[in-house]
Amino acid sequence: MLGSIDVAKEGAAIAPFAQDDIVNSFLNGIDRKFQIFNAGFFAHTLQLVTEEILETHTQLTRDERLVAMRLITDRINAAIEDVGQEGEDFSVSEFRQPVIDVLRTAPKEVLAELAESLVSITSLRQRVSGDLETVGGPVDVALISKGEGLIWIKRKHYFNTELNPHYTANYFREV
Amino acid sequence: MAKQRKTAARSHSEAEHKIDIEELLSRFPVTGRDRFWSTEPVARKAFSAAHRVFDKHFKGKIKLTKNA
Numbered sequence: 682m683l684g685s686i687d688v689a690k691e692g693a694a695i696a697p698f699a700q701d702d703i704v705n706s707f708l709n710g711i712d713r714k715f716q717i718f719n720a721g722f723f724a725h726t727l728q729l730v731t732e733e734i735l736e737t738h739t740q741l742t743r744d745e746r747l748v749a750m751r752l753i754t755d756r757i758n759a760a761i762e763d764v765g766q767e768g769e770d771f772s773v774s775e776f777r778q779p780v781i782d783v784l785r786t787a788p789k790e791v792l793a794e795l796a797e798s799l800v801s802i803t804s805l806r807q808r809v810s811g812d813l814e815t816v817g818g819p820v821d822v823a824l825i826s827k828g829e830g831l832i833w834i835k836r837k838h839y840f841n842t843e844l845n846p847h848y849t850a851n852y853f854r855e856v
Numbered sequence: 857m858a859k860q861r862k863t864a865a866r867s868h869s870e871a872e873h874k875i876d877i878e879e880l881l882s883r884f885p886v887t888g889r890d891r892f893w894s895t896e897p898v899a900r901k902a903f904s905a906a907h908r909v910f911d912k913h914f915k916g917k918i919k920l921t922k923n924a
Contacts, residue, residue, distance in 0.1 A: 713884070714898045721880045721902030722909075728876070729910040730918070738920045758879060765883065 693784040695777075695799075700816050703803040710776035716765070724761045728754055789824055793834045797822045873903060 687694065697704035706712045731753050735746050784792065797820050804817040822834040842849060877899045884895060 714895075717880070717884050717895055717898045718902040718905075720883065721877070721899045722906050724880065725876065725903045725906035726910055729906060730914050733910075733914055733916075733918055734920075737918065754876075762883060 691778075691781050691785070693781050695780070695784070695795075697799065700803055703806045704799045707799065707802060708777050708780060709772045711768075711772060716768070719768075720761050720765055723764070724757055727757045727761075731757070789826065790834070793822050793824050797835065873900075877903065 695704075695708060702713060728750075732746075732750060735741060735749055739746070739749075741749060784795070787795075800816065800820050804814075806812070807814045807816055819835075819837040821836050823836075824832045824834055826832070838848075840848070877896060880899050880902075881895050
């Protein structure tokens with residue numbers, strides 16, 4: 682489900698939904714699995730090193746060590762959270778924001794092209810990675826604007842329009 | 857290598873891992889397509905990698921002496 686989209690702050694937004702992982706990787710410059718891996722890896726390495734130092738170089742009892750470890754782990758988690766936020770800020774300024782800045786003033790056809798490309802890259806990634814191919818086939822692209830309403834840029838039909846010219850004629854016939 | 861990994865995994869208890877993994881994953885809310893894959897295996901791989909790096913570079917190698 683698509684949540685609310687806030688364009689007021691930056692004047693433009695890209696809001697992928699459903700299969701949003703590859704689009705987000707493209708826009709953020711990092712895959713979400715990598716973010717989780719990095720956070721887990723660094724936090725746990727710090728924990729293990731701390732444990733080693735407490736065990737080898739202090740006279741604390743086992744219970745005292747456990748308490749000390751808990752306190753230090755809390756600090757490590759808080760620090761890793763800040764590292765994550767720093768990474769997020771870097772990702773926005775280096776990857777996402779430059780795209781948003783261009784989109785704010787880009788012609789409408791560029792917006793349509795980007796939207797279609799993001800769907801296509803998701804499809805391609807799934808096709809070559811052995812992942813479930815849940816995105817693919819012809820892509821429909823529509824532009825909705827205040828002035829022109831809904832405009833189809835690309836639209837597939839279940840029939841060949843050249844073989845059925847009456848469809849187009851009827852579609853545009855004035856009532 | 858496989859033996860080394862098994863040893864590494866044993867040096868931190870499963871219960872401790874479970875708590876740490878839950879804490880880690882609570883910081884990454886599940887959205888969109890993430891719903892289709894579990895984040896837990898990623899966390900477990902990260903922890904195993906941490907054990908391998910720790911065993912190689914830190915375990916038994918931190919010698920704190922006055923002359924160091």
